[in-house]
């Protein structure tokens with residue numbers, strides 16, 4: 001008998017590290033992590049850590065020959081800014097990598113006659129609003145609206161959502177017998193902010209960058225205009241939403257793709273929150289027109305009422321609590337300890 005495991009790809013990244021820490025404290029099932037980057041020392045000993053590429057088919061075959069994969073958190077990806085510089089590489093990792101893991105999950109679901117849960121983080125980048133007037137009139141965007149991404153990353157995410165829906169509903173639809181299909185569940189995240197890791201390669205990074213620089217007493221030039229507004233959420237709520245969606249009974253998961261969010265801030269409001277806690281912070285605005293245009297195409301807020309209705313989603317941290325109880329104390333501690 002193979003041992004049942006949870007597989008987390010991209011575990012060395014921002015969300016992955018937070019998810020691993022939370023899962024090891026809650027779940028008895030062994031966790032296998034797979035990332036091209038090494039897992040940080042602190043969490044390495046709590047999991048079976050594989051350092052490797054999600055595109056390595058031999059590695060994935062070895063993995064399923066030894067373990068029964070029960071749930072996959074597929075977090076490995078190239079993020080939005082990096083994907084714009086290397087669109088083909090982004091397609092390779094973000095789409096072909098996801099397809100490989102969906103295939104693995106589909107085969108595993110058939111083998112064990114039980115769906116493998118496939119949890120996939122999508123993004124606000126799956127949306128694309130054509131101009132600022134439209135952005136102003138569609139403030140809280142619902143899942144099926146404005147699915148017109150203007151970045152490679154957004155295109156990759158939107159297509160992978162569709163692939164996930166295909167594999168969980170229509171896979172082998174012409175076969176004589178209906179296969180046991182995987183259980184695909186996806187969250188569209190807003191910009192996420194962690195107190196413990198500094199983001200890199202995302203287009204919503206200006207928020208967390210303001211904070212981390214302020215805590216280190218370094219000046220920061222924000223790469224978007226002051227009035228630019230997008231939604232945000234702190235990392236504990238991102239992990240909470242991933243675990244809530246994973247654990248929701250299948251009967252309550254009416255859709256495969258859900259928005260989740262917490263608070264929406266303009267860049268100047270974000271600066272003002274930072275200044276409340278770091279009054280000496282020097283934050284200026286030097287918009288990079290090209291990155292700016294990408295953020296302008298993202299909605300000002302997400303409508304997450306379907307997640308709230310279907311599986312009782314609600315964030316624990318509003319903006320006040322995010323800054324006062326999670327971000328500022330932890331970021332201060334982190335830099336004081338250094």
Ligand SMILES: NC(=O)c1ccc[n+]([C@@H]2O[C@H](COP(=O)([O-])OP(=O)(O)OC[C@H]3O[C@@H](n4cnc5c(N)ncnc54)[C@H](O)[C@@H]3O)[C@@H](O)[C@H]2O)c1
Nearest residue numbers: 010012013014015035036037053054076077121123189192
């Ligand atoms: N952080 C956010 O604001 C945010 C928002 C929406 C969606 N997401 C999604 O959540 C997931 C995790 O994001 P994150 O912020 O932790 O990103 P991250 O860049 O911090 O982590 C991604 C991880 O994937 C790994 N990786 C990349 N290519 C790989 C490959 N070929 N094989 C194995 N590992 C590989 C990287 O080494 C990295 O550790 C991504 O899919 C991202 O698109 C993140």
